[in-house]
Each structure stands twice: as C-alpha cells, then as structure tokens.
Amino acid sequence: MPELPEVETIRRTLIEHVKDLKIEGIKLIWPSAVCGWEDKAFEDLVTGRRIRTIDRRGKYLLIRLDEDLTLIAHMRMTGRLNYYPDLREPEKHTHVVFRLEHGEVHFSDVRKFGRIQAIPTPLCFSGSSLGKLGPEPLEADFTPAVLKDRFGKKKVFLKAALLDQTVLAGMGNIYVDESLFLAGLSPDRRVDTLSEEEFSKLHQAIQSVLQAGIDAQGTSFRDYRDANGEKGMFEEDLQVYGRGGKPCHVCGQTLERVRLAGRTTVYCARCQR
DNA sequence: ACTAACCTGTAA
DNA sequence: TTACAGGTTAGT
Known part of the structure; x- marks a missing residue:
C-alpha cells in the first residue's frame, strides 16, 4: 500500500x-x-x-x-x-x-x-x-539528467522502469500512473524513446505528484492510515489511478485500463503519448 | 519479461 | 466463486 x-x-x-x-x-x-x-x-x-x-x-x-x-x-x-x-x-x-x-x-x-x-x-x-535502491526523487540532486542516466540503456516500458526501485526509490502503482498522466506520457512508451523535453516533463511531474501526495498526507484508497490512524486526502486529487472506464478530467475521453509490468495501469490515450 | 508466491479481505 | 488489491522476490 x-x-x-x-x-x-x-x-x-x-x-x-x-x-x-x-x-x-x-x-x-x-x-x-x-x-x-x-x-x-x-x-x-x-x-x-x-x-x-x-x-x-x-x-x-x-x-x-x-x-x-x-x-x-x-x-x-x-x-x-x-x-x-x-x-x-x-x-x-x-x-x-x-x-x-x-x-x-x-x-x-x-x-x-x-x-x-x-x-x-x-x-x-x-x-x-x-x-x-535508486535515488530519492525529492532530493535536490535528482535532476532530469539523473533520471535519464538511471534509465540507462534499458528498453523497457516507462511503467516498468518507474516501478523499479533500483531505478528510482519510492514510486508505486498510484504515483507512477499519476506522474505519467501529468507528464503526458503513455505508460507503454519505451524509456529509450524520450526526448530531452520529455525527460524534463517526467522529472517535473514525478516531483510535483510526490510532493502533492505528501502535502495531502497520502492516498487512502483502501487500507492506508498514518500513525494516528488518520486517512490521507490525496484520493480526491487522483487523475487516473482507480478511474479506469471513467472520463479523463482534462479531455473527457474514457480512460484506458490495461495490464502493464504485471500491474493494473490506467491512462488517457488522448492526453498521454 | 512475465508469472507465481507470499496472505487476507472485499467486491463483482 | 472468482478476480483483484498502494509490493517485492524468486522462479521460469
């Protein structure tokens, strides 16, 4: 969780x-x-x-x-x-x-x-x-260049690479899908096809989604509670996770729900390329 | 690079 | 009854 x-x-x-x-x-x-x-x-x-x-x-x-x-x-x-x-x-x-x-x-x-x-x-x-473990995504030394370097010569899908804790530490199924939506990148893009601009957008999206998650004290989609037994509020801000089949908040198109890297993945085929 | 395994609970 | 769930690891 x-x-x-x-x-x-x-x-x-x-x-x-x-x-x-x-x-x-x-x-x-x-x-x-x-x-x-x-x-x-x-x-x-x-x-x-x-x-x-x-x-x-x-x-x-x-x-x-x-x-x-x-x-x-x-x-x-x-x-x-x-x-x-x-x-x-x-x-x-x-x-x-x-x-x-x-x-x-x-x-x-x-x-x-x-x-x-x-x-x-x-x-x-x-x-x-x-x-x-890979680098901490919210530390100052995590830059677009570091992200690119961590992908190295891999040819895997973005979804798989971002879930890989040895590439980057701390992302899971929720925040990977949310980051990719915010970056406008399709989860089945191969990591070796990203442009410099796309690396920057992805880096920016990862940092802002994770920070927003912390600011909201996490996502209590199901079981999660903090040490005081309190739920987090980030569920209200989710754009794609758990929303397969529902309309995209940005363009209204029905969100896709597929299986990638062994995990349920939700994305907008129009907004994410 | 996919699948099963580890567990229990909940929803379809 | 079956499918699926915020993760990781060990096996094809």
Missing part, C-alpha cells in the same frame, strides 16, 4: 510521538513479521533502547535506536504502524507491539507481507536491499 508519500507521512506522524522514548518491552504476536533474529534475541536486542530518529529511504522506514541499532520497516501492501498514547489490546491483525515509556506502537498487517528487521546501523545498506 504505502508508497513514498504514505511512508513519509507515517514517518512524520510517528516520530512526533515516540522521539527519545524508551522501548520497555516487545510482544511478538506473529514472530514471522520480524526477520533476522530469533524471537528472544530480537526482544533482548531492542528492549531498553530509546528511539532517536526515524529516517526514510524509498518505501522503507529506518527507526534509529540507541547504540547504532536500526529497525528497518517495510509496510508492503497493508502494513501499518500505529501509535497509541495508552495501553490497549492488539487488534486482529496486529503482529508486533512495542511498549514504550508512554504508550505503545502496534505493527499491524492484514496480508502479512510487511516486515521489521533489526540490524546494526553500519550494516543497513550492505545487509539489506536498501543498498540497491
């Missing part, structure tokens, strides 16, 4: 509650949600440390604890990290409970795809798939 704007929103809403709080205990309700350690070892490793900061890289959250320990969390499709100021019973799909000095953080995930990994901070990038 969560793509870059949703993960960033979780990061922001979580850290304001948990900064510098000590983790006093862990409850592993479904231990498979935690990887890299035996249950007891994970509990011992994490218990007693304080949460200092939370970083984000692509769709990964990096929860930095004392003494160079990092919890790498990925929500995949339906994962949530909820902060509660009080103690409460875990819900049906809650897999891990972090008991803090004040309140609790619950990791929940209906589909059980999400994972939390504990890793010494210096090993973060070598010891996980984080090391292979």
Whole structure:
C-alpha cells in the first residue's frame, strides 16, 4: 500500500510521538513479521533502547535506536504502524507491539507481507536491499539528467522502469500512473524513446505528484492510515489511478485500463503519448 | 519479461 | 466463486 508519500507521512506522524522514548518491552504476536533474529534475541536486542530518529529511504522506514541499532520497516501492501498514547489490546491483525515509556506502537498487517528487521546501523545498506535502491526523487540532486542516466540503456516500458526501485526509490502503482498522466506520457512508451523535453516533463511531474501526495498526507484508497490512524486526502486529487472506464478530467475521453509490468495501469490515450 | 508466491479481505 | 488489491522476490 504505502508508497513514498504514505511512508513519509507515517514517518512524520510517528516520530512526533515516540522521539527519545524508551522501548520497555516487545510482544511478538506473529514472530514471522520480524526477520533476522530469533524471537528472544530480537526482544533482548531492542528492549531498553530509546528511539532517536526515524529516517526514510524509498518505501522503507529506518527507526534509529540507541547504540547504532536500526529497525528497518517495510509496510508492503497493508502494513501499518500505529501509535497509541495508552495501553490497549492488539487488534486482529496486529503482529508486533512495542511498549514504550508512554504508550505503545502496534505493527499491524492484514496480508502479512510487511516486515521489521533489526540490524546494526553500519550494516543497513550492505545487509539489506536498501543498498540497491535508486535515488530519492525529492532530493535536490535528482535532476532530469539523473533520471535519464538511471534509465540507462534499458528498453523497457516507462511503467516498468518507474516501478523499479533500483531505478528510482519510492514510486508505486498510484504515483507512477499519476506522474505519467501529468507528464503526458503513455505508460507503454519505451524509456529509450524520450526526448530531452520529455525527460524534463517526467522529472517535473514525478516531483510535483510526490510532493502533492505528501502535502495531502497520502492516498487512502483502501487500507492506508498514518500513525494516528488518520486517512490521507490525496484520493480526491487522483487523475487516473482507480478511474479506469471513467472520463479523463482534462479531455473527457474514457480512460484506458490495461495490464502493464504485471500491474493494473490506467491512462488517457488522448492526453498521454 | 512475465508469472507465481507470499496472505487476507472485499467486491463483482 | 472468482478476480483483484498502494509490493517485492524468486522462479521460469
């Protein structure tokens, strides 16, 4: 579920509650949600440390604890990290409970795809798939030239290239489709056919769609919620995602719904070339 | 470069 | 009952 704007929103809403709080205990309700350690070892490793900061890289959250320990969390499709100021019973799909000095953080995930990994901070990038991620699309050093360079000699569809986390970190099915609409580019264009002007338009579209997503606190098309359990507002601004068969907001033509790179893809055949 | 697998829930 | 869902990875 969560793509870059949703993960960033979780990061922001979580850290304001948990900064510098000590983790006093862990409850592993479904231990498979935690990887890299035996249950007891994970509990011992994490218990007693304080949460200092939370970083984000692509769709990964990096929860930095004392003494160079990092919890790498990925929500995949339906994962949530909820902060509660009080103690409460875990819900049906809650897999891990972090008991803090004040309140609790619950990791929940209906589909059980999400994972939390504990890793010494210096090993973060070598010891996980984080090391292979492409650039951060909202950082200042991400330019049209960098985008072109990341596509390299590939000949794949734009849709596939933008979903590839090693090309660019953080885009998923919603924001790829929205970016391509805003850029006026068809998802089945091959990446090696773009002009300089089209690279610029795509770069601009990616940055403005992702920033708008963050500003709206994410898209709650289905399950997504932030750390306070709040929905995001970006669904109201979606131009194509989830709108297959409906009229294009710009030209009125019926939006196409096809399968590309294994994912449902919606676009306007008139506005996107 | 596509498909299956990992899971559960919801809607058609 | 079947298809499909904001993701990733491992297999043809």
